Each structure stands twice: as C-alpha cells, then as structure tokens.
Amino acid sequence: MNMLDLNNKLMRYILYASISLLFILNSCKKETVFVYEVDPVTSRKDDINKGIPKSTVEFISIAYSDVFGNTISQNNLSRLTLLYLAFGDKRLIEDLLVKNMLNSPNVSLMSNSQMRSDIPGFVQTIYSRLFNREPNELEAFSLEKSIIDDTELTPELIYYSMMTSDEYRYY
Amino acid sequence: MNTDTTKNMSKYIPRRDFLKKTAMAAAATVVAPYILPSGRLFAATGNRVANHVVFCLFAGGIRNIESVQKQRGNLMPSLLSGGASVDPIIAAGMDSLPTIPGSSLQSQGTLFNQFRYAQGPTGHFNGHSTAITGSYTLQDLNIKEPPRNPTVFEYYRKHSDPNQSALNAWWVSNTLGPYPSLNYSTYPGYGALYGANYMQPSTLISDDGLNALSNPRIFSSSEGEKINSLRNFFNDSFAIQSQAEGSSVSNGMNDSDLLQSFIRQQLINAQNGQATNPWGVGASMNGDMYNVYYAEQIIQEFNPELLVVNMQGVDICHSNFTEYCNNLRKADYAVGKLWQTIQNTPGMANDTILIVAPEHGRNLEPNTILDSFGQPAIDHTSDSTSREIFCMVVGPAGKVNQGLVINDITGESIDIVPTIGHILGFRDSIPGGMLSGRVLNEAIV
Numbered sequence: 001m002n003m004l005d006l007n008n009k010l011m012r013y014i015l016y017a018s019i020s021l022l023f024i025l026n027s028c029k030k031e032t033v034f035v036y037e038v039d040p041v042t043s044r045k046d047d048i049n050k051g052i053p054k055s056t057v058e059f060i061s062i063a064y065s066d067v068f069g070n071t072i073s074q075n076n077l078s079r080l081t082l083l084y085l086a087f088g089d090k091r092l093i094e095d096l097l098v099k100n101m102l103n104s105p106n107v108s109l110m111s112n113s114q115m116r117s118d119i120p121g122f123v124q125t126i127y128s129r130l131f132n133r134e135p136n137e138l139e140a141f142s143l144e145k146s147i148i149d150d151t152e153l154t155p156e157l158i159y160y161s162m163m164t165s166d167e168y169r170y171y
Numbered sequence: 172m173n174t175d176t177t178k179n180m181s182k183y184i185p186r187r188d189f190l191k192k193t194a195m196a197a198a199a200t201v202v203a204p205y206i207l208p209s210g211r212l213f214a215a216t217g218n219r220v221a222n223h224v225v226f227c228l229f230a231g232g233i234r235n236i237e238s239v240q241k242q243r244g245n246l247m248p249s250l251l252s253g254g255a256s257v258d259p260i261i262a263a264g265m266d267s268l269p270t271i272p273g274s275s276l277q278s279q280g281t282l283f284n285q286f287r288y289a290q291g292p293t294g295h296f297n298g299h300s301t302a303i304t305g306s307y308t309l310q311d312l313n314i315k316e317p318p319r320n321p322t323v324f325e326y327y328r329k330h331s332d333p334n335q336s337a338l339n340a341w342w343v344s345n346t347l348g349p350y351p352s353l354n355y356s357t358y359p360g361y362g363a364l365y366g367a368n369y370m371q372p373s374t375l376i377s378d379d380g381l382n383a384l385s386n387p388r389i390f391s392s393s394e395g396e397k398i399n400s401l402r403n404f405f406n407d408s409f410a411i412q413s414q415a416e417g418s419s420v421s422n423g424m425n426d427s428d429l430l431q432s433f434i435r436q437q438l439i440n441a442q443n444g445q446a447t448n449p450w451g452v453g454a455s456m457n458g459d460m461y462n463v464y465y466a467e468q469i470i471q472e473f474n475p476e477l478l479v480v481n482m483q484g485v486d487i488c489h490s491n492f493t494e495y496c497n498n499l500r501k502a503d504y505a506v507g508k509l510w511q512t513i514q515n516t517p518g519m520a521n522d523t524i525l526i527v528a529p530e531h532g533r534n535l536e537p538n539t540i541l542d543s544f545g546q547p548a549i550d551h552t553s554d555s556t557s558r559e560i561f562c563m564v565v566g567p568a569g570k571v572n573q574g575l576v577i578n579d580i581t582g583e584s585i586d587i588v589p590t591i592g593h594i595l596g597f598r599d600s601i602p603g604g605m606l607s608g609r610v611l612n613e614a615i616v
Contacts, residue, residue, distance in 0.1 A: 166406045
C-alpha cells in the first residue's frame, strides 16, 4: 500500500463520517408542524357578480316578499305573471306593480321613526333585504347622510327607489 | 374651371347661355348627391303617403271562399260591397249585429282578391310572424323567442328620421302565448331598442289587473325628485347598468307616466262598466271585438303612427264552421268600428291608411267534425287553398286608389311590411336585401 492509496482511504472515511454525522444531527432536530387554515369570514354577494336578470316569476315573488314580508301564494304569482306578460314595457309594469304593492294596507315596511332611531342599522338592513348584500362604505355614508339631511325622506321612498333601480332587477 | 378657361369659353358661348349653363351645373353639383339610387330626389323619410298606418291582422285562418268569394253570402258587410244574403243554413247561428252606416271599406280602397301566403307552414304564429316581419318563416320557429328577422316596428323606429318613440308603435294581440314576442326581434342592430309597445288587453284590463295595478302609490313632484335622485345614486353604483336596458321595449320617463295613466284609466273604466258593452251590441261582443276596442282606445289616446292589431276568433272553425262564420261577421264589424274610430279621431282622420289581411287561409277539404247546423269544420294544413287570402288597403282618396278590385293573383303577405314602409316614408332607408317583398303600388296613388 503506498501513500496515495492511504490518503484516498482516509479521505473516503472522513467523507462517510461527515455524511453520517449530518444525518444524525438532522434526524435529531425537532420537527416543525405547519397548520394551514382559513380565518372565519362572513360571505356576502358582491354587486359586481350580479349578472343574471331576475325572471318574471323571480322578480314578482321577491318583490312581494320584500314589501309584504311573506311569501306570495302560487295562485297570486300566476295571476301577476300573466299581467306582467300582457304589457311590453317590463320596467313600466314592474314600476306599476311595485307602486301598487307599496300602496297596500298590508305593506310591511319600517316606519319613519324606526328608521331615524337607527339610521346605520336601517341602511344595513335595507341593503341586505333588497340588494342581498352589505353597502360599501361610500354607499352607507351617502344614504345615511341623505336620510339625516332630508327629514322628509321616508323608508317608502327609499324602498321604491331601490326596487325600481337597475340592481334590483339582477341577482 | 380656372379663370383662363372661363374667359376662353365666354368667347364662344353667348353670355346668356353661358350663365344659364353655369347656373345649371352649379345646381346639379348641389342636388346630385341627394338623388338616391331609387331615383328619388330626397331621402325617404318625410316623403310619406300618410302619417298613420293601422294594420289589422284579420287572423285565425280565413278562406277566400267565405270572405271575398261570398259563397255563404256577404259575411263581411263592413268590408265588402254587395248585399248577398247569408246562407239560410248558417243564418240561424249568427248573432245579431247592427249595420255600420256609410259605404263599405272596399269602396274606400283597393281589394286584392287573390293575395297569397305563399310559403311557410300555415300556422297562426308563422302567419303572424310573416305579416309582421315581411319574411316567410321557412326555418323552425322558436315560439319562446322573438322572431329572427326585424319586425315592421323596428324598421319603422330605426329607419324613420327622426327616430320614433315606442309610443308611436303598437302591437295589440288578442291572446298571450307566443304573441307578446312579436314586438321586436333578435336581429343584430335592431331588437328591443326599436320595439313596439305591446298590450294584450283581455289579460291586462281584467279583475286581476284591477287588483294589482289600479291603485298605485302616487308620488308628489317633490317625492319624485327625491326618488330620481336616490335611484340615480343606486344605478350609478351598479356595475352593469347598461345591461338593464334592452331586455324589453322601454319608454322614456314621461311616456312611461302617460302609459301608466292610460292603463289605470282603462282599469277604472272597466271597473265602472264603461267597457262592458262599449259598442252597444250586448252579448254579441266577443274577444276579437274587445281587442279592437282597446286598439281604438290607444288610437284615441296616443294617435300612434303604426299600430298592428289582430283577431283570431274565426279559428273556432277547427270544430265549428257556423261559429267561424259568426265570428267572421264579428271581425268584420270590429274593423268597421275601427275605421269609424280612426275617422273620428283628430290627428288620424283622413291621414291614416288601414291594411286588412288574414295571416293565412284554411283547407279546401273539411275535417270530420260537424257543428249543430250540420256544417263540417275546416283545418289549415298548408294545402293550396290555405295559402289563398285577401288584402284590403283603405285610405283617403288621393292617397289610396278607391273602389279598385284586383282579381288576378297579386301580392303576398311579405309585401305588407314594405308597403307600410313606403306609406310611412322609411322603405328606402332599409338596407337592401333585408326585405324581399315589394310595395303594393297598385293600391297607392
């Protein structure tokens, strides 16, 4: 055995030893546990995603529920649907239907004093009820300000404005 | 022409001739661009025969045999001249109707005795669609969708200059089913934006209509301002505002108010009994007559430039021939009343052309059903007789040829839309190739 072979063996030994030591050291390291999860959020519909117009039946039944607070009967829904079909300008007939609903003695709207006793609450409630979403900050601020600034602005006018708006025709 | 040339020419042409030719050349330079390919000097719009057209689809399937050929007597005394008495076999099944005073409509216009519904299935909706679009329905029809080709209402509203509002264009149908969709098409570039106001009176002006539509909350003007302000705010916040338009015909805010008032008034009139027997014919009043009555209300209220109204009571002929004849008389009476109303309506009297045509005919051979008078019923299944119809164009002397009867085969269903376009002055503005029919020039002075 010459010196060159001896050095090679020594180097190989040192290499094996180093690798073994590395494995031993790593295997002794405490394992880190990663846990992935989602924070709890409240889901709500964004108006940007409202792209589907309500059908005749949907519009009438939803409007009825929004104004009267209960579900329209199948018989009444069928009758109103036929009326809806009998005039070409759908927006006009929707407008007339909503105005008639709002003029009914059975209407279930918040009173003016109730609205003014908790304006932010009213704004949140009406957006949720009619637009099926929460208002953004600008919308909430603007509507609250309108109600505060104009003492003659009633829940009925706000209902009517929202129910005859573009957004109310979509879901 | 430069100065030197002018000087040179003036050496050889007498001064008067030179000035005359120069003036003519200048005039030609100005006028030439306005000469249309049709040879007319001015654009079609504004060059009208009359300012109003009422098209009565005398529909439900009517054979020439019972109408213009009068084989069972003159069942259409308001439209047709001549006093041929009604066949006694069916006379007992006829309801009593008064005579409308005055001369027949035939004497006040042009009658095409051999008109044709030349192509497509002899179905009611096919026939209506053809008459209203000016295009035969050679492909399958989807009755849940508007027609593929533009309707006469869209041609009228799009190609009139200035564009006409929906308040000027009306489609009044006697039933729902697929008929509400005939007020506009799906044709690119046309559609709801140019559609007609549509009304189906027997459903709208009803007890249900009274309950649901007659008692609206009326807002004051100050409330209206608040509402508009709020609604604009909500609309501005909505990302797809533009898509809210175009899903139906739409009237502007002022026109919408007029229409709502009109609907409410009709509901109140009906509640008060004013529409129960409006023509004084008692129990003879049928659905067709009510439909025409409400078309009259529209005429009196809005003076529309284009109104299409239909009747289909004669379709009972599938099971009852005598009642078919009875309803034919009622339809005739309704058209007589319609013309009377037009002539009594300021703004439309002497400035309206009435077109009357069935959508298709009925078969030559009857089916096996007999009515109580022993008369066999008749279907319509596209035989050659079911394609034979008539057309009458009625209007003031000087606009429509009076008392003219055309007995040879002349005119087709698809000619009615171009004829309306010609009368109202927008025919030449419709792009070439969209309408294959022709103007019924035989009728127009």
